[in-house]
Amino acid sequence: MNSFERDLHDALSSNGEFDPQGNDAARKEAIKTYDVKLKRARILTWVFLAFLAVVMAYLAILFVITNNMKIMLACVVAFLIAHAGTNLMKLWYWQMNTKFSVLKELKELELRVVELSEKVSPSEQ
Secondary structure, eight states, X not given: OOHHHHHHHHHHTGGGSOOHHHHHHHHHHHXXXXXXXXXXXXXXXXXXXXXXXXXXXXXXXXXXXXXXXXXXXXXXXXXXXXXXXXXXXXXXXXXXXXXXXXXXXXXXXXXXXXXXXXXXXTTOO
16 A cells, blocks of 8 residues: 555544545545646657657658658658657557546545445444
């Protein structure tokens, strides 16, 4: 159990009683945590894609202005590699988006289960 989950557990079970305000705060904290992680992934993706777009534009311009066949071939190969990099980055972001969305929903579900279990049997301890 990491510190975030420990804080959630402490917020939900303070004094052995269910605290609806603590539960709402914990739910908001969990959502905020995964939203921040998703925002970082989004920023990293856009930075990488912008970098590769600049590289591909440079390679396209170099391809058009050069007369040397070896440089033209190198530009085409590098352009294709950069294009593949953009596709891989998009797939990575899609994976991270799905991962963080599922984890966020699971945390919300866990907190709702705790809330419902406390409503069903409030004095089991």
